[in-house]
Amino acid sequence: xxxxxxxxxxxxxxxxxxxxxxxxxxxxxxxxxxxxxxxxxxxxxxxxxxxxxxxxxxxxxxxxxxxxxxxxxxxxxxxxxxxxxxxxxxxxxxxxxxxxxxxxxxxxxxxxxxxxxxxxxxxxxxxxxxxxxxxxxxxxxxxxxxxxxxxxxxxxxxxxxxxxxxxxxxxxxxxxxxxxxxxxxxxxxxxxxxxxxxxxxxxxxxxxxxxxxxxxxxxxxxxxxxxxxxxxxxxxxxxxxxxxxxxxxxxxxxxxxxxxxxxxxxxxxxxxxxxxxxxxxxxxxxxxxxxxxxxxxxxxxxxxxxxxxxxxxxxxxxxxxxxxxxxxxxxxxxxxxxxxxxx
Amino acid sequence: xxxxxxxxxxxxxxxxxxxxxxxxxxxxxxxxxxxxxxxxxxxxxxxxxxxxxxxxxxxxxxxxxxxxxxxxxxxxxxxxxxxxxxxxxxxxxxxxxxxxxxxxxxxxxxxxxxxxxxxxxxxxxxxxxxxxxxxxxxxxxxxxxxxxxxxxxxxxxxxxxxxxxxxxxxxxxxxxxxxxxxxxxxxxxxxxxxxxxxxxxxxxxxxxxxxxxxxxxxxxxxxxxxxxxxxxxxxxxxxxxxxxxxxxxxxxxxxxxxxxxxxxxxxxxxxxxxxxxxxxxxxxxxxxxxxxxxxxxxxxxxxxxxxxxxxxxxxxxxxxxxxxxxxxxxxxxxxxxxxxxxx
DNA sequence: GAAGAAACTTACCGCGCGTCAAGAAAAATA
DNA sequence: TATTTTTCTTGACGCGCGGTAAGTTTCTTC
Numbered sequence: 001x002x003x004x005x006x007x008x009x010x011x012x013x014x015x016x017x018x019x020x021x022x023x024x025x026x027x028x029x030x031x032x033x034x035x036x037x038x039x040x041x042x043x044x045x046x047x048x049x050x051x052x053x054x055x056x057x058x059x060x061x062x063x064x065x066x067x068x069x070x071x072x073x074x075x076x077x078x079x080x081x082x083x084x085x086x087x088x089x090x091x092x093x094x095x096x097x098x099x100x101x102x103x104x105x106x107x108x109x110x111x112x113x114x115x116x117x118x119x120x121x122x123x124x125x126x127x128x129x130x131x132x133x134x135x136x137x138x139x140x141x142x143x144x145x146x147x148x149x150x151x152x153x154x155x156x157x158x159x160x161x162x163x164x165x166x167x168x169x170x171x172x173x174x175x176x177x178x179x180x181x182x183x184x185x186x187x188x189x190x191x192x193x194x195x196x197x198x199x200x201x202x203x204x205x206x207x208x209x210x211x212x213x214x215x216x217x218x219x220x221x222x223x224x225x226x227x228x229x230x231x232x233x234x235x236x237x238x239x240x241x242x243x244x245x246x247x248x249x250x251x252x253x254x255x256x257x258x259x260x261x262x263x264x265x266x267x268x269x270x271x272x273x274x275x276x277x278x279x280x281x282x283x284x285x286x287x288x289x290x291x292x293x294x295x296x297x298x299x300x301x302x303x304x305x306x307x308x309x310x311x312x313x314x315x316x317x318x319x320x321x322x323x324x325x326x327x328x329x330x331x332x333x334x335x336x337x338x339x340x341x342x343x
Numbered sequence: 344x345x346x347x348x349x350x351x352x353x354x355x356x357x358x359x360x361x362x363x364x365x366x367x368x369x370x371x372x373x374x375x376x377x378x379x380x381x382x383x384x385x386x387x388x389x390x391x392x393x394x395x396x397x398x399x400x401x402x403x404x405x406x407x408x409x410x411x412x413x414x415x416x417x418x419x420x421x422x423x424x425x426x427x428x429x430x431x432x433x434x435x436x437x438x439x440x441x442x443x444x445x446x447x448x449x450x451x452x453x454x455x456x457x458x459x460x461x462x463x464x465x466x467x468x469x470x471x472x473x474x475x476x477x478x479x480x481x482x483x484x485x486x487x488x489x490x491x492x493x494x495x496x497x498x499x500x501x502x503x504x505x506x507x508x509x510x511x512x513x514x515x516x517x518x519x520x521x522x523x524x525x526x527x528x529x530x531x532x533x534x535x536x537x538x539x540x541x542x543x544x545x546x547x548x549x550x551x552x553x554x555x556x557x558x559x560x561x562x563x564x565x566x567x568x569x570x571x572x573x574x575x576x577x578x579x580x581x582x583x584x585x586x587x588x589x590x591x592x593x594x595x596x597x598x599x600x601x602x603x604x605x606x607x608x609x610x611x612x613x614x615x616x617x618x619x620x621x622x623x624x625x626x627x628x629x630x631x632x633x634x635x636x637x638x639x640x641x642x643x644x645x646x647x648x649x650x651x652x653x654x655x656x657x658x659x660x661x662x663x664x665x666x667x668x669x670x671x672x673x674x675x676x677x678x679x680x681x682x683x684x685x686x
Numbered sequence: 687g688a689a690g691a692a693a694c695t696t697a698c699c700g701c702g703c704g705t706c707a708a709g710a711a712a713a714a715t716a
Numbered sequence: 717t718a719t720t721t722t723t724c725t726t727g728a729c730g731c732g733c734g735g736t737a738a739g740t741t742t743c744t745t746c
Contacts, residue, residue: 019695054462057734060734074427077423261635261637262635262639265638294637362724363703364725371704400702400704402704
């Protein structure tokens with residue numbers, strides 16, 4: 001590696017005796033130049049430390065090779081995990097991923113999108129906050145930037161949506177629980193941040209109705225993203241007020257479930273499906289930590305890999321199609337029931 | 344909000360009857376123009392949807408207002424949390440945070456830094472992978488870009504380091520555990536990814552030596568970032584081989600501890616400090632979920648807020664100082680013992 | 687070897703903004 | 717009002733690259 005400082009493409013081209021336009025062509029598509037010149041450029045790249053100036057490159061492009069990834073709350077391991085998978089797919093496909101979190105705040109979500117728009121990204125993978133999102137701002141953004149929504153759907157917004165089938169989540173867990181013991185009551189947040197929670201409650205009510213069973217929903221107070229704490233506090237109240245109506249609790253999501261397990265432990269309730277257990281607890285999402293809870297959490301798992309794969313594949317399709325689909329696509333993946341020890 | 348599309352600063356300036364250089368000055372420092380012109384510009388900004396082109400702006404700057412934040416593994420809630428706090432401080436201070444994860448891979452860490460260098464960031468907050476980092480590449484990066492390391496120190500690299508005092512972590516937990524029961528054995532990974540783990544082991548050995556007690560270290564096999572799984576598997580082996588040498592286990596970090604708790608539960612060992620408990624378990628970090636484990640985990644907590652505050656403050660100092668300190672600064676914050684039910 | 691195709695070179699403009707110098711206008715001070 | 721100071725305008729250049737047109741060289745193909 002030579003120490004010669006190269007200031008721009010002109011200098012780099014001169015150094016290896018090739019014209020700048022040819023070098024420029026190479027950087028946009030290495031296959032677009034003759035093999036021999038490609039070799040010369042690439043050996044030079046090994047010798048000298050030159051890479052095109054990102055800002056200059058992107059200034060003249062209608063679109064950059066940046067792909068935005070926006071999640072509602074990155075400190076939630078579910079989103080961290082899905083973001084991780086999306087990022088790696090972007091990198092492998094030659095895009096530059098730019099990862100953002102709305103930190104649970106609708107105004108920050110808009111700020112993030114505003115900032116992202118300036119980057120002229122080739123496309124954006126967006127998991128919106130949901131219910132509290134500033135709908136119009138997001139809609140406007142999606143009109144201007146090729147966007148695929150994931151995890152949380154918003155009617156008519158974005159060129160496509162990729163997520164998991166909330167009804168299937170609940171139908172599988174309810175089915176399993178009713179087959180193997182008392183029918184479940186449903187444990188959720190009063191004011192859930194995203195629409196999946198509502199769909200899950202509706203699915204629960206529908207399933208119970210279909211089975212001819214009496215539904216019972218516990219909506220515990222609390223807002224924000226501290227789900228475990230909300231679940232824990234809510235469960236403590238319920239337990240202290242006499243407990244749940246059945247010995248089987250189905251949580252809207254794993255993080256609430258983790259809080260519930262914590263409350264049960266604190267109150268000396270034994271959770272599980274074996275002899276001498278007081279409560280069965282099941283949940284949804286397959287949160288990265290749900291297999292390490294005590295007891296390990298029976299849950300229905302997102303197909304993380306498929307969601308990430310398909311979301312990214314849909315985005316590249318969308319980009320190739322010029323940023324527009326004739327029809328909005330919606331893809332739901334079927335979750336998978338994971339039996340562990342809690343139910 | 345008018346629908347007139349504004350293509351550049353020239354048009355925007357013309358529209359409000361101000362010269363482009365003046366508008367440019369405004370965007371670099373709103374206070375640098377007369378109040379009356381500032382008002383005219385800002386009312387226009389409310390009416391029309393114009394913002395300077397990021398790429399064009401940054402092309403002519405030696406440094407941008409981008410602050411890079413790099414963590415070794417974003418799906419680890421500890422890093423997600425600290426990254427979240429750093430990001431918000433950047434935003435509040437008017438920087439554009441750019442968040443990256445090395446996904447646990449040293450080569451990706453180098454790629455991330457290479458990509459970051461092209462962005463000409465004002466500064467970078469870097470938590471390196473540690474032991475497996477490509478030291479020379481990181482050193483070179485730090486020479487070129489004002490960088491503050493956090494969480495994981497690397498001798499002589501970066502202008503400053505901000506982290507937690509590993510010795511204090513361990514001295515507090517060991518002290519507490521020995522005062523209140525049997526002295527602890529130490530539970531760790533064989534090949535820890537980052538240097539904090541080694542410091543904690545050394546601190547344990549030192550403390551035990553000072554107290555005149557016999558140390559006992561369990562180094563369980565495993566590499567990578569699936570700490571819970573590694574802790575769980577390792578603990579299962581130990582338990583099945585006859586158990587720990589004392590009834591008190593001190594884990595190198597909370598994620599290993601979570602795995603250990605999971606193993607204990609599975610084998611029917613009751614963890615806690617009360618009557619009828621088989622094992623006391625304590626740990627370090629105050630992982631976001633450690634208060635929801637069963638039982639809740641006694642641990643020593645990072646002072647997240649102080650680390651984030653001071654790391655960011657140090658970076659702004661560094662930037663103001665032109666990217667160089669006379670002397671490398673190291674700041675360690677004292678962790679805080681958090682007593683919960685596991686020990 | 688000639689003809690045609692492919693790949694290259696040279697020369698130039700444009701992108702949107704930072705920045706500077708000179709001069710004009712406005713505001714503050716005397 | 718006259719003078720100084722501050723702020724603004726005009727005009728121009730440069731940043732590093734994308735892109736194009738016309739001409740030249742190199743590689744195919746028969």
